[in-house]
Amino acid sequence: MMPAANAVSPAPPAPLLDVCAATVRFGGIHALTEADFAIARGSVTALIGPNGAGKTTMLNAITGMVPLTSGDIRLDGADIAGLPPHKRAAAGVVRTFQNLEVFTSMSVLENVMAGRHALTRYTVAASILRTPGFRRAEAACREAALDCLEFVGLADEADTPAGDLPYGKQRLLEMARALAADPKLLLLDEPAAGLNSKETARLGDLIRAVCDRRHVTVGLVEHDMELVMAVSDHITVLHFGHPLAAGTPDAIQANPEVIKAYLGEDE
Known part of the structure; x- marks a missing residue:
């Protein structure tokens, strides 16, 4: 049956994250200038661009590590631009960093439990007295951490000091903790960053599994274009702090402005 001529198409769903006209200045340097960036719920969305394009600044602005000079940031429709980083994390915005940030003297399991402790609910007194509530909360924290280690393939390394893991596995540990x-x-x-081709391929499978199996929306900043094109549903390109293009991986690869500015072009 043909739809009625005056039928109205349903509006597209609101993005999980919507950054509108984000501007970040460091003195006279404009790291971002009225940059828009949206991440659809249930997607892997990549943010790419040359060095200095403002990609990490965008992540820092989203997570509250740097303040916006102007603009809006909304998560699930709620304004989070004025929240401190820990409250944004409590609202569900979690990140990893370019440089490894693991507690090398703690075990792999303890590292992941540290990522879970922000969700636990007990007092300092309860932890000192080891009350039944504290023990239940710690058991639940441990169980959740082990589940995350199983997911990234590090369950057998739970008791290993994190500093003893090879670099590639430390990257997986960061993912589990997040x-x-x-x-x-x-x-x-x-x-x-720093992974070999085999480790990068495994990481790509894991990123897709985070989205598809654990139903976590993913925002990805990455220079490895093979990885970006393989795992992303949508890509936004930044160039000198401005949005240059946005679209599917196929559209971005075919965009002449992107080719010229970032991906490179044959003579």
């Missing part, structure tokens, strides 16, 4: 915080939105800042 997942333990139960994010709505997981922001990954160059997660493939």
Whole structure:
């Protein structure tokens, strides 16, 4: 049956994250200038661009690490631009960093439990006295951490000192710790940095599994274009702090402005 001529198409769903006209200035330097960036719920959305394009600044603005000079940031329709980083994390915005940030003297399991502890609810007195409520909360925290380690393939390394893990596995540990915080939105800042091709391929499978199996929306900043094109549903390109293009991986690869500014073009 043909739809009625005056039928109205349903509006597209609101994005989980909507950054509108974000501007960030450091003195006279404009790191972002009225930059828009949206991440659809249930997607892997990549943010790419040359060095200095403002990608990490965008993640820092979203997570509250740097303040906006102007603009809006909304998560699930709620304004989070004025919230401090820990409240944004509590609202479900969790990130990893370019440089490894693991507690090398703690075990792998303890590292992941540290990511979960923000969700626990007990007092300092309860932890000192080891009350039944404290023991239940710690058991639940441990169980959730082990589940995250199983997901990234590090369950057998739970008791290993984190500093003894090879670099590639430390990257997986960061992912497990971030997942333990139960994010709505997981922001990954160059997660493939320093990985070999086999490790990068495994990381790509894991990123897709985070979205498809754990139902966590993912924002990805990455320079490895093979990885970006393989895992992303949507891509936004920044160039000198301005949005240059946005679209599917196929559209971005075919966009002449993107080719000229970032991906490179044959003579």
